[in-house]
Amino acid sequence: MPRKSPSVKPSDGQARTRLARRAVIDAAAALFVDHGYAATTVAEVSERADVPPATVYRLFQSKLGILKAWLDVAIGGDDAPVAVTERPQVANLLAEGDPVRLITGFADLAVAINGRSNNVYRILAGAAEADSDAAGLFRDIQRQRATGQRQLTRALARLGALRAGLAEPDAADIVYAIMSPETYRLLVVDRRWSPRRYRSWLDMTLRQQLLG
Structure with missing residues (x-):
């Protein structure tokens, strides 16, 4: 645009x-x-x-349209009609040639997005259990998240940085689980980790799992 x-x-x-x-x-x-x-x-x-x-x-x-708009604002951080994957911050990250800095950048991005969207994501997940339209939106959001996060593992694969024996699809599954809103909620909300502690753990765990 x-x-x-x-x-x-x-x-x-x-x-x-x-x-x-x-x-x-x-x-x-x-x-x-x-x-x-x-x-x-x-x-x-x-x-x-x-x-x-x-x-x-x-x-x-519709009411679901309002929920989706709230989710879009929470994920993007503003009401600009631009997907996260199309924003300059992500483009700059994907141009990074250092695998460690690349992972750290994606960890920072995940902390920010999960922090902003924690409430709305939880509400959407609950609504999806009883509302078929909400369930469809929930599946769409999960697919979009998987697609966006897969850019990290593709970039690492292009750099030849994935640890020996780790296939790119398996690496994508690891990122999808570790960077998930569910994991954020378990640690930051349920276990009361500070966002700073969660960010340090996420950065370290991604490096260990992806780079070896």
Whole structure:
């Protein structure tokens, strides 16, 4: 997507739309956390966000659309319509020629994403157990995560850095498990590790498992 010139400012309509989207996402996030996804209605989100229901449906189509938008913002760190894998930070990482720095960069990225998306990911996982549409979104997110994380093992394979005897598909499975939101939640939320401790463990474990 081409970037606009810095001199071009968004119209009042665009600014209002962006503010409305942000208000709805913030309101839904609070309600989903407090009351659960299933128990929250679009009408409640609309009232809390002070955005008319018709506008909520125009912007998101459904309650699941709001959840997906929250997840996108949490993963990306902002509301820019650019996938994480297409952002300069990832491109710069993949151009890294040092396997250790490459792994460290991906560990930092995983810590940031898991930290931001922990709540919404948990809510989506719970919703997927009872809602077929949520289950479909959950599977899509898992596939996207696997595809994005596979870039790390492909880069290491291109550098000839994977430890002897470790096939690239097996390396991808290891990364998928170790960098998962589930592992983050087990250590940081359940076991109360600090994000700094989790990041150090993740970096060290990835090096041990992938590089030997």
